[in-house]
Amino acid sequence: MATPTNPRFDIKTLAMELRAGRRAALARAITLIESRRGDHQAAARELVQKLLPETGKAVRVGITGSPGVGKSTTIDALGMFLIERGHKVAVLAVDPSSARSGGSILGDKTRMARLAASDHAFIRPSPSSGTLGGVAAKTREAMLLCEAAGFDAILVETVGIGQSETAVCDMTDFFLALMLPGAGDELQGIKKGLVELADMIAINKADGDNVKRANTAAGEYRSALHILASRSEHWQPPVVTYSALTGAGIAELWQKILDHRSAMTASGDFALRRREQQVKWMWSILEQRMMARLRSDAPLRGKVKKIEAEVAAGRITPAVGAEEIAEMLK
Numbered sequence: 001m002a003t004p005t006n007p008r009f010d011i012k013t014l015a016m017e018l019r020a021g022r023r024a025a026l027a028r029a030i031t032l033i034e035s036r037r038g039d040h041q042a043a044a045r046e047l048v049q050k051l052l053p054e055t056g057k058a059v060r061v062g063i064t065g066s067p068g069v070g071k072s073t074t075i076d077a078l079g080m081f082l083i084e085r086g087h088k089v090a091v092l093a094v095d096p097s098s099a100r101s102g103g104s105i106l107g108d109k110t111r112m113a114r115l116a117a118s119d120h121a122f123i124r125p126s127p128s129s130g131t132l133g134g135v136a137a138k139t140r141e142a143m144l145l146c147e148a149a150g151f152d153a154i155l156v157e158t159v160g161i162g163q164s165e166t167a168v169c170d171m172t173d174f175f176l177a178l179m180l181p182g183a184g185d186e187l188q189g190i191k192k193g194l195v196e197l198a199d200m201i202a203i204n205k206a207d208g209d210n211v212k213r214a215n216t217a218a219g220e221y222r223s224a225l226h227i228l229a230s231r232s233e234h235w236q237p238p239v240v241t242y243s244a245l246t247g248a249g250i251a252e253l254w255q256k257i258l259d260h261r262s263a264m265t266a267s268g269d270f271a272l273r274r275r276e277q278q279v280k281w282m283w284s285i286l287e288q289r290m291m292a293r294l295r296s297d298a299p300l301r302g303k304v305k306k307i308e309a310e311v312a313a314g315r316i317t318p319a320v321g322a323e324e325i326a327e328m329l330k
Contacts, residue, residue, distance in 0.1 A: 011043055011046050011050065014029055014032075014047060015047060015050050015051055015148075018051060018145065018148050018149045019051075019054060019148065019150075021088075021150040022149070023119075023122055023149075025149070026122060026145060026146065026149045027124075029044075029047060030124060030138075030141075030142045030145060032044045032047065033047075033048070033138055033142065033145070034138050036292075044141065048141055048144055048145070051144065051145065051148035054148040056147065056274070057147060057152065058143075058147045058151060058152045058153060058154045059152065059153050059154070059173060059257065060143065060156065060171070060173045061155050061156065061172055061173070061174045061175075061257060062156045062157075062158065062168035062169055062171070062172035062174065062175040062176065063075065063155060063156065063157050063158070063176045064157075064165050064175070064176070064177055064178065064194065065177060065204075068180070069178045069179065069180050069204055070178065070204045070205060070244045070245075071157055071159070071178060072111035073111050073112075073244040073245065074178060074202075074242075074244040075091055075112060075115065075157060076111060076112040076114055076115045077244045077245075077247055077250050078155070078250055078253065078254065079091065079114075079115040079118075079121055079155065080115060080118070081250045081251065081254060082153050082254070083115075083118055083120045083121060087152050088120050088121070088150055088151045088152055088153070089115065089118075089121045089151065089154075089155065090121070090122045090123075090124070090146035090149075090151040090153070090154050090155070091112070091115065091121065091155045091156075091157065092124050092139050092142055092146070092154065092155070092156050093124070093125050093126040093139075094126050094136055094139050094156060094157070094158045094159070094167060095125070095135065095158075095159040095164070122151060124142060126138075126139060126159075135164075136167040136171065136284065137281070137288050139156065140171050140284075143156065143171065154172075156168050156171065165194060165197060169197045170280055171281075173260075173264070173273065173274075174199045174200070174257050174261070175197055175198050176198065176199065176200050176202060176253075176257075177194055177198035177200070177201050178202050178204050179201055179202070179203050179204070179221070180204060180205060180217075181203050181204075181205060181206065181213035181214035181216070182210070182213035182216070182217065196231075197231070198237055199235065199237055200237050200238050200239070200240065200253075200256055200260070201218075201221050201225075201237065201238075201239045201240075202239075202249075202253055203218050203221075203239070203240070203242070204243065205243060205244070205245070206242055206243050206248070206249065207243035207245055207246050211241075214241040215241060218240070218241050222239045232264065232269050234263050234264065234266075234269055235263050235264065235269075238256055240253055240256060290329060293329065294325070300328055303328060304325060304328075307321045308321070
Protein backbone atom coordinates (compact mmCIF):
# COMPACT_ATOMS: atom_id res chain seq x y z
CA MET A 1 0.00 0.00 0.00
CA ALA A 2 1.14 3.53 -0.68
CA THR A 3 2.47 5.80 2.02
CA PRO A 4 -0.33 8.07 3.25
CA THR A 5 -0.34 11.60 1.85
CA ASN A 6 -1.26 13.10 5.23
CA PRO A 7 1.70 15.47 5.97
CA ARG A 8 1.57 14.50 9.65
CA PHE A 9 2.87 11.11 8.60
CA ASP A 10 5.44 12.12 5.98
CA ILE A 11 7.91 9.32 6.71
CA LYS A 12 11.12 11.04 5.60
CA THR A 13 10.40 14.16 7.65
CA LEU A 14 9.14 12.15 10.61
CA ALA A 15 12.30 10.03 10.66
CA MET A 16 14.48 13.16 10.50
CA GLU A 17 12.60 14.80 13.38
CA LEU A 18 12.78 11.60 15.43
CA ARG A 19 16.54 11.37 14.98
CA ALA A 20 16.71 14.97 16.21
CA GLY A 21 15.00 13.83 19.41
CA ARG A 22 11.81 15.86 19.03
CA ARG A 23 9.22 14.52 21.46
CA ALA A 24 6.26 15.81 19.41
CA ALA A 25 7.52 13.79 16.43
CA LEU A 26 7.88 10.73 18.65
CA ALA A 27 4.29 11.10 19.83
CA ARG A 28 3.08 11.36 16.21
CA ALA A 29 5.15 8.33 15.20
CA ILE A 30 3.69 6.20 17.99
CA THR A 31 0.20 7.34 17.00
CA LEU A 32 1.04 6.10 13.50
CA ILE A 33 2.08 2.62 14.66
CA GLU A 34 -1.04 2.38 16.84
CA SER A 35 -3.34 3.13 13.90
CA ARG A 36 -5.34 0.25 12.46
CA ARG A 37 -5.61 1.82 9.01
CA GLY A 38 -3.87 -0.24 6.36
CA ASP A 39 -2.01 2.72 4.80
CA HIS A 40 -0.85 3.86 8.24
CA GLN A 41 0.38 0.38 9.11
CA ALA A 42 2.37 0.25 5.85
CA ALA A 43 3.87 3.67 6.64
CA ALA A 44 4.69 2.55 10.19
CA ARG A 45 6.58 -0.50 8.91
CA GLU A 46 8.53 1.74 6.53
CA LEU A 47 9.34 4.19 9.34
CA VAL A 48 10.57 1.54 11.79
CA GLN A 49 12.64 -0.16 9.09
CA LYS A 50 14.22 3.20 8.18
CA LEU A 51 15.09 3.87 11.83
CA LEU A 52 16.32 0.35 12.63
CA PRO A 53 20.07 1.28 12.58
CA GLU A 54 19.41 3.81 15.36
CA THR A 55 17.74 1.27 17.67
CA GLY A 56 18.93 -1.34 20.14
CA LYS A 57 21.31 0.73 22.24
CA ALA A 58 19.04 1.54 25.19
CA VAL A 59 18.78 -0.29 28.49
CA ARG A 60 15.31 -1.90 28.42
CA VAL A 61 13.86 -2.53 31.88
CA GLY A 62 10.52 -4.23 32.54
CA ILE A 63 8.87 -3.35 35.84
CA THR A 64 6.01 -5.21 37.51
CA GLY A 65 4.37 -5.43 40.90
CA SER A 66 0.99 -5.76 42.55
CA PRO A 67 -1.30 -2.72 42.98
CA GLY A 68 -0.10 -0.50 45.81
CA VAL A 69 3.52 -1.60 45.57
CA GLY A 70 4.52 1.83 44.30
CA LYS A 71 5.35 1.26 40.62
CA SER A 72 4.60 4.83 39.60
CA THR A 73 6.57 6.42 42.44
CA THR A 74 9.42 4.00 41.77
CA ILE A 75 9.47 4.88 38.07
CA ASP A 76 9.38 8.58 38.97
CA ALA A 77 12.28 8.23 41.41
CA LEU A 78 14.36 6.00 39.14
CA GLY A 79 13.63 8.14 36.09
CA MET A 80 14.71 11.35 37.81
CA PHE A 81 17.83 9.61 39.16
CA LEU A 82 18.76 8.67 35.58
CA ILE A 83 17.95 12.10 34.14
CA GLU A 84 20.14 13.77 36.76
CA ARG A 85 22.97 11.57 35.44
CA GLY A 86 22.51 12.59 31.84
CA HIS A 87 20.13 9.92 30.58
CA LYS A 88 16.93 10.34 28.56
CA VAL A 89 14.08 8.21 29.91
CA ALA A 90 11.03 6.80 28.13
CA VAL A 91 8.19 5.16 30.08
CA LEU A 92 5.80 2.81 28.28
CA ALA A 93 2.93 0.69 29.60
CA VAL A 94 1.54 -2.71 28.73
CA ASP A 95 -2.07 -2.88 29.92
CA PRO A 96 -4.47 -5.00 27.85
CA SER A 97 -7.23 -4.55 30.42
CA SER A 98 -7.46 -0.78 30.25
CA ALA A 99 -9.20 -0.08 26.94
CA ARG A 100 -11.21 2.79 28.41
CA SER A 101 -8.58 4.66 30.43
CA GLY A 102 -5.66 4.03 28.07
CA GLY A 103 -3.39 2.44 30.65
CA SER A 104 -2.62 3.09 34.30
CA ILE A 105 0.14 5.53 33.39
CA LEU A 106 -2.55 7.93 32.22
CA GLY A 107 -4.13 7.87 35.67
CA ASP A 108 -0.83 7.77 37.55
CA LYS A 109 0.88 10.74 35.91
CA THR A 110 0.24 12.67 39.11
CA ARG A 111 2.47 10.12 40.85
CA MET A 112 5.16 10.72 38.21
CA ALA A 113 4.88 14.49 38.52
CA ARG A 114 8.63 15.20 38.27
CA LEU A 115 9.17 12.85 35.35
CA ALA A 116 6.10 14.10 33.49
CA ALA A 117 7.43 17.68 33.72
CA SER A 118 10.95 16.86 32.51
CA ASP A 119 12.09 17.66 28.96
CA HIS A 120 14.32 14.58 29.14
CA ALA A 121 11.45 12.14 29.71
CA PHE A 122 8.70 10.73 27.52
CA ILE A 123 5.66 8.98 29.06
CA ARG A 124 3.21 7.00 26.95
CA PRO A 125 0.31 4.82 28.12
CA SER A 126 -0.48 1.58 26.35
CA PRO A 127 -2.69 1.68 23.26
CA SER A 128 -6.28 0.71 23.98
CA SER A 129 -6.40 -2.22 21.56
CA GLY A 130 -7.87 -4.45 24.24
CA THR A 131 -5.75 -7.55 23.56
CA LEU A 132 -2.41 -8.48 25.05
CA GLY A 133 -0.86 -9.37 21.70
CA GLY A 134 -1.94 -6.09 20.14
CA VAL A 135 -0.74 -3.97 23.04
CA ALA A 136 2.58 -5.81 23.31
CA ALA A 137 3.27 -5.53 19.58
CA LYS A 138 2.64 -1.78 19.61
CA THR A 139 4.76 -1.34 22.74
CA ARG A 140 7.68 -3.12 21.07
CA GLU A 141 7.47 -0.80 18.08
CA ALA A 142 7.13 2.23 20.37
CA MET A 143 10.25 1.12 22.21
CA LEU A 144 12.25 1.09 18.97
CA LEU A 145 10.99 4.57 18.08
CA CYS A 146 12.00 5.86 21.53
CA GLU A 147 15.50 4.46 21.03
CA ALA A 148 15.76 6.09 17.61
CA ALA A 149 14.77 9.39 19.25
CA GLY A 150 17.74 9.13 21.61
CA PHE A 151 16.12 7.73 24.75
CA ASP A 152 18.74 5.46 26.29
CA ALA A 153 16.69 4.12 29.22
CA ILE A 154 13.33 2.50 28.44
CA LEU A 155 11.11 1.58 31.40
CA VAL A 156 8.22 -0.71 30.44
CA GLU A 157 5.55 -1.04 33.11
CA THR A 158 3.18 -3.98 33.14
CA VAL A 159 -0.07 -3.13 34.89
CA GLY A 160 -1.91 -6.29 33.94
CA ILE A 161 -1.37 -9.71 35.44
CA GLY A 162 -0.19 -13.12 34.30
CA GLN A 163 0.55 -13.14 30.57
CA SER A 164 1.29 -9.41 30.41
CA GLU A 165 4.23 -9.99 32.75
CA THR A 166 5.59 -12.68 30.44
CA ALA A 167 5.12 -10.35 27.46
CA VAL A 168 7.09 -7.54 29.12
CA CYS A 169 9.77 -10.01 30.23
CA ASP A 170 10.11 -11.11 26.59
CA MET A 171 10.63 -7.57 25.29
CA THR A 172 13.11 -6.22 27.85
CA ASP A 173 16.70 -6.88 28.89
CA PHE A 174 16.02 -6.80 32.63
CA PHE A 175 12.82 -7.74 34.47
CA LEU A 176 12.33 -6.09 37.85
CA ALA A 177 9.73 -7.37 40.30
CA LEU A 178 8.65 -4.93 43.01
CA MET A 179 7.38 -6.28 46.33
CA LEU A 180 6.05 -4.87 49.59
CA PRO A 181 7.42 -5.54 53.08
CA GLY A 182 5.18 -7.29 55.58
CA ALA A 183 2.35 -7.86 53.11
CA GLY A 184 1.18 -10.93 55.01
CA ASP A 185 2.66 -13.47 52.63
CA GLU A 186 6.08 -12.39 51.37
CA LEU A 187 6.34 -15.43 49.16
CA GLN A 188 3.11 -14.81 47.28
CA GLY A 189 5.09 -13.97 44.14
CA ILE A 190 6.80 -17.35 44.28
CA LYS A 191 3.43 -19.09 44.08
CA LYS A 192 2.44 -17.07 41.01
CA GLY A 193 5.65 -17.90 39.20
CA LEU A 194 6.45 -14.20 38.90
CA VAL A 195 9.74 -14.47 40.75
CA GLU A 196 10.96 -17.11 38.30
CA LEU A 197 10.83 -14.44 35.58
CA ALA A 198 12.54 -11.75 37.64
CA ASP A 199 16.16 -10.69 37.20
CA MET A 200 15.90 -8.87 40.53
CA ILE A 201 13.42 -8.51 43.38
CA ALA A 202 13.20 -5.08 44.99
CA ILE A 203 11.37 -4.49 48.28
CA ASN A 204 9.88 -1.00 48.25
CA LYS A 205 8.90 1.24 51.20
CA ALA A 206 12.03 0.36 53.18
CA ASP A 207 11.76 3.53 55.23
CA GLY A 208 10.76 4.52 58.76
CA ASP A 209 9.16 1.70 60.71
CA ASN A 210 9.14 -0.51 57.60
CA VAL A 211 12.92 -1.00 57.38
CA LYS A 212 12.97 -4.08 59.61
CA ARG A 213 10.03 -5.69 57.82
CA ALA A 214 11.61 -4.94 54.44
CA ASN A 215 14.86 -6.62 55.49
CA THR A 216 12.92 -9.64 56.79
CA ALA A 217 11.01 -9.95 53.52
CA ALA A 218 14.26 -9.64 51.56
CA GLY A 219 15.78 -12.47 53.57
CA GLU A 220 12.82 -14.73 52.84
CA TYR A 221 13.00 -14.03 49.12
CA ARG A 222 16.74 -14.71 49.06
CA SER A 223 16.16 -18.08 50.68
CA ALA A 224 13.40 -18.93 48.21
CA LEU A 225 15.47 -17.91 45.19
CA HIS A 226 18.14 -20.45 46.09
CA ILE A 227 15.76 -23.30 45.30
CA LEU A 228 14.60 -21.84 41.97
CA ALA A 229 16.43 -22.17 38.69
CA SER A 230 17.80 -18.83 37.48
CA ARG A 231 16.98 -17.61 33.97
CA SER A 232 20.71 -17.55 33.23
CA GLU A 233 23.61 -19.48 34.70
CA HIS A 234 25.57 -16.22 34.59
CA TRP A 235 23.24 -14.25 36.86
CA GLN A 236 21.76 -15.02 40.26
CA PRO A 237 18.82 -12.63 40.86
CA PRO A 238 19.61 -10.37 43.81
CA VAL A 239 17.11 -9.06 46.35
CA VAL A 240 17.43 -5.41 47.36
CA THR A 241 15.49 -2.99 49.52
CA TYR A 242 14.80 0.65 48.66
CA SER A 243 12.43 3.55 49.23
CA ALA A 244 10.82 5.27 46.27
CA LEU A 245 9.63 7.96 48.70
CA THR A 246 13.07 8.97 50.02
CA GLY A 247 15.21 7.74 47.13
CA ALA A 248 17.28 5.51 49.42
CA GLY A 249 18.58 2.48 47.54
CA ILE A 250 17.68 3.77 44.05
CA ALA A 251 21.36 4.14 43.07
CA GLU A 252 22.10 0.57 44.17
CA LEU A 253 19.03 -0.68 42.30
CA TRP A 254 20.24 0.88 39.04
CA GLN A 255 23.77 -0.41 39.59
CA LYS A 256 22.43 -3.97 39.80
CA ILE A 257 20.74 -3.45 36.42
CA LEU A 258 24.07 -2.30 34.94
CA ASP A 259 25.88 -5.24 36.58
CA HIS A 260 23.38 -7.61 34.96
CA ARG A 261 23.95 -6.03 31.55
CA SER A 262 27.73 -6.40 31.94
CA ALA A 263 27.44 -10.05 33.02
CA MET A 264 25.03 -10.92 30.22
CA THR A 265 27.13 -9.12 27.59
CA ALA A 266 30.34 -10.85 28.70
CA SER A 267 28.71 -14.28 28.56
CA GLY A 268 26.97 -13.72 25.21
CA ASP A 269 23.53 -14.15 26.80
CA PHE A 270 22.62 -10.51 26.14
CA ALA A 271 23.02 -10.79 22.37
CA LEU A 272 21.29 -14.19 22.40
CA ARG A 273 18.28 -12.83 24.31
CA ARG A 274 17.97 -9.87 21.93
CA ARG A 275 18.05 -12.20 18.90
CA GLU A 276 15.40 -14.47 20.43
CA GLN A 277 13.23 -11.42 21.15
CA GLN A 278 13.41 -10.34 17.51
CA VAL A 279 12.13 -13.71 16.32
CA LYS A 280 9.33 -13.71 18.93
CA TRP A 281 8.32 -10.22 17.78
CA MET A 282 8.08 -11.43 14.19
CA TRP A 283 5.74 -14.30 15.12
CA SER A 284 3.67 -12.00 17.32
CA ILE A 285 3.23 -9.54 14.44
CA LEU A 286 2.32 -12.39 12.07
CA GLU A 287 -0.37 -13.61 14.46
CA GLN A 288 -1.78 -10.10 14.70
CA ARG A 289 -1.81 -9.72 10.92
CA MET A 290 -3.69 -13.01 10.50
CA MET A 291 -6.26 -12.05 13.12
CA ALA A 292 -6.64 -8.60 11.56
CA ARG A 293 -7.37 -10.19 8.19
CA LEU A 294 -10.08 -12.38 9.72
CA ARG A 295 -11.67 -9.30 11.27
CA SER A 296 -11.37 -6.92 8.31
CA ASP A 297 -12.24 -9.20 5.36
CA ALA A 298 -16.07 -9.19 5.20
CA PRO A 299 -16.50 -12.53 3.36
CA LEU A 300 -14.05 -14.25 5.72
CA ARG A 301 -15.76 -12.70 8.74
CA GLY A 302 -19.11 -14.13 7.62
CA LYS A 303 -17.65 -17.62 7.19
CA VAL A 304 -15.94 -17.43 10.58
CA LYS A 305 -19.27 -16.52 12.21
CA LYS A 306 -20.86 -19.62 10.69
CA ILE A 307 -18.01 -21.83 11.94
CA GLU A 308 -18.33 -20.28 15.41
CA ALA A 309 -22.05 -21.13 15.40
CA GLU A 310 -21.28 -24.72 14.37
CA VAL A 311 -18.77 -25.07 17.22
CA ALA A 312 -21.12 -23.43 19.75
CA ALA A 313 -23.93 -25.80 18.73
CA GLY A 314 -21.67 -28.80 19.16
CA ARG A 315 -21.98 -29.88 15.52
CA ILE A 316 -18.23 -29.71 14.95
CA THR A 317 -15.30 -29.79 17.36
CA PRO A 318 -13.15 -26.69 18.07
CA ALA A 319 -10.24 -28.48 16.38
CA VAL A 320 -12.24 -28.97 13.17
CA GLY A 321 -13.42 -25.35 13.33
CA ALA A 322 -9.86 -24.10 13.73
CA GLU A 323 -8.73 -26.22 10.79
CA GLU A 324 -11.48 -24.80 8.57
CA ILE A 325 -10.50 -21.25 9.48
CA ALA A 326 -6.82 -22.03 8.82
CA GLU A 327 -7.72 -23.36 5.38
CA MET A 328 -9.48 -20.08 4.60
CA LEU A 329 -6.26 -18.14 5.23
CA LYS A 330 -4.25 -20.08 2.65
